Amino acid sequence: MRVISMIPAATEMVAVLGKVDCLVGVSHECDYPAEVRHVPKVTRCDVQHADLTSSDIDSWVSQTLKAPCTNSMSRSCGNWSRT
Numbered sequence: 001m002r003v004i005s006m007i008p009a010a011t012e013m014v015a016v017l018g019k020v021d022c023l024v025g026v027s028h029e030c031d032y033p034a035e036v037r038h039v040p041k042v043t044r045c046d047v048q049h050a051d052l053t054s055s056d057i058d059s060w061v062s063q064t065l066k067a068p069c070t071n072s073m074s075r076s077c078g079n080w081s082r083t
Contacts, residue, residue, distance in 0.1 A: 003023050
């Protein structure tokens with residue numbers, strides 16, 4: 001079984017069930033328990049750790065919403081991508 005977890009709570013549940021070895025990808029927010037930190041990240045947040053003010057984040061969100069929509073997934077989990 002191959003699992004991609006998109007929310008931290010689900011990642012923790014997978015770990016509690018003893019199935020960390022089934023994780024092939026996690027979101028950028030999944031960092032607990034420690035054994036999942038090596039699992040490839042399949043999402044990212046461009047404003048996380050950017051040291052932006054609330055006004056800067058608001059501007060970034062507004063500009064991002066005006067941009068053409070794309071959906072891509074990281075290739076770090078295999079040879080697949082969707083755009």
